[in-house]
Amino acid sequence: PFQLSPEEKEGLWALIRTLDLPCRSSSLRPGIPDEALMSFVLTGPDRTYTVKLWGGDARGDPAISALLKELSALIERHTGEEPIF
Numbered sequence: 001p002f003q004l005s006p007e008e009k010e011g012l013w014a015l016i017r018t019l020d021l022p023c024r025s026s027s028l029r030p031g032i033p034d035e036a037l038m039s040f041v042l043t044g045p046d047r048t049y050t051v052k053l054w055g056g057d058a059r060g061d062p063a064i065s066a067l068l069k070e071l072s073a074l075i076e077r078h079t080g081e082e083p084i085f
Contacts, residue, residue, distance in 0.1 A: 002078040012074070015067040016042070026052040040064075 004012065021042045031037060036055040041048060058064045075083040 004074065004078075008074060012067075012070060015063070015070055018063045019067060020063075021049040021051055024049075024051045026050075027054045027057045029054065029057075032056065 019040065019042075021040060024040075027037075031054050038053050038055060038058045040051045040053070043049075053061075053064070058068070072083050075081065
């Protein structure tokens with residue numbers, strides 16, 4: 001386990017806010033064989049928002065792509081291991 005710095009936390013939350021999960025829809029198309037299904041869950045005081053996107057749809061979205069890139073960088077920085085998304 002590790003703790004994010006205040007700057008890392010704020011940067012991550014800024015990217016999460018950019019996703020605007022309450023206004024997003026899940027992927028409607030069938031998945032491609034071996035394509036990962038990504039789940040994004042945001043829990044607030046009164047409601048939980050869940051969006052499920054196929055990997056190709058997620059990576060094609062600039063806001064989600066930026067979040068995945070930052071998560072990857074944080075994981076690598078704090079664990080020394082390269083994540084696979």
